Amino acid sequence: MLVARLLRASGYRVTGAGNGDQMRQVLASTSIDLIVLDVMLPGASGFDLCRELRKDSLVPIIMLTARGEEGDRIAGLDIGADDYLSKPFSPRELVARINAIMRRMRVNGATNSLTPARGYLFAGWTLDVVRRELIDPRGAVVDLSTGEFDMLRALVEAPGKILSRDHLLDLAKNRVATGFDRVVDVQISRLRRKIEVDPEGAPMIKTIRGTGYMFMPGVERQ
Numbered sequence: 459m460l461v462a463r464l465l466r467a468s469g470y471r472v473t474g475a476g477n478g479d480q481m482r483q484v485l486a487s488t489s490i491d492l493i494v495l496d497v498m499l500p501g502a503s504g505f506d507l508c509r510e511l512r513k514d515s516l517v518p519i520i521m522l523t524a525r526g527e528e529g530d531r532i533a534g535l536d537i538g539a540d541d542y543l544s545k546p547f548s549p550r551e552l553v554a555r556i557n558a559i560m561r562r563m564r565v566n567g568a569t570n571s572l573t574p575a576r577g578y579l580f581a582g583w584t585l586d587v588v589r590r591e592l593i594d595p596r597g598a599v600v601d602l603s604t605g606e607f608d609m610l611r612a613l614v615e616a617p618g619k620i621l622s623r624d625h626l627l628d629l630a631k632n633r634v635a636t637g638f639d640r641v642v643d644v645q646i647s648r649l650r651r652k653i654e655v656d657p658e659g660a661p662m663i664k665t666i667r668g669t670g671y672m673f674m675p676g677v678e679r680q
Contacts, residue, residue, distance in 0.1 A: 461494055461522070461552070468553045478502040478510075490517055492559060494552075495539070497523035497530075505537060512538035516590070518559045518604045522547070528640070535644045540605040562608060577680040578614045580673075581662065583653065584680075585614055592652075600652055609645045610653075613663065613673035622670040646671055 582595030
């Protein structure tokens with residue numbers, strides 16, 4: 459497998475799977491830090507497998523596909539992928555995107571004396587930075603993808619401030635620039651569906667037309 463050889467040459471330990479059944483076997487027996495998922499697989503497609511993974515896993519997912527249409531990219535991100543790369547792609551770009559995601563996970567999972575907050579409280583919700591969990595007002599854990607968690611963290615760390623799409627992209631995704639900034643809008647849409655559960659309540663994430671987004675609730679650092 460070309461991708462596996464490429465990543466091994468870049469210093470990563472790689473376990474390959476040629477279809478959904480093999481993927482499930484690998485996940486049942488191996489600790490996985492990131493999945494590079496091809497859309498075109500025999501049997502269940504990469505889209506189907508991404509949906510399946512997101513039911514009980516927050517492992518970062520980068521999707522690869524020959525289908526480069528914007529609708530396909532949005533669909534991949536909307537079902538939980540953290541990044542999306544169309545074929546043919548630059549091997550260096552794939553490695554750079556993987557490095558960026560892994561670096562972001564290390565930084566966000568580490569204890570930093572300059573950012574001592576272990577979590578944030580807002581409108582009855584808790585964003586646990588250490589465990590990387592979002593807990594709703596009833597005490598239930600709400601599933602967030604890696605990208606969703608990082609996007610929400612960027613917002614709650616700057617309540618009442620306008621954050622531009624470019625700023626959110628830099629803070630939360632740290633991805634290689636492609637000009638495809640719809641990823642921010644997709645992530646925001648998914649977050650709204652998860653945290654704005656009261657149809658009569660005030661919006662938590664306000665759209666600032668032509669600029670970006672603002673997190674509206676008061677936030678308490680833990």
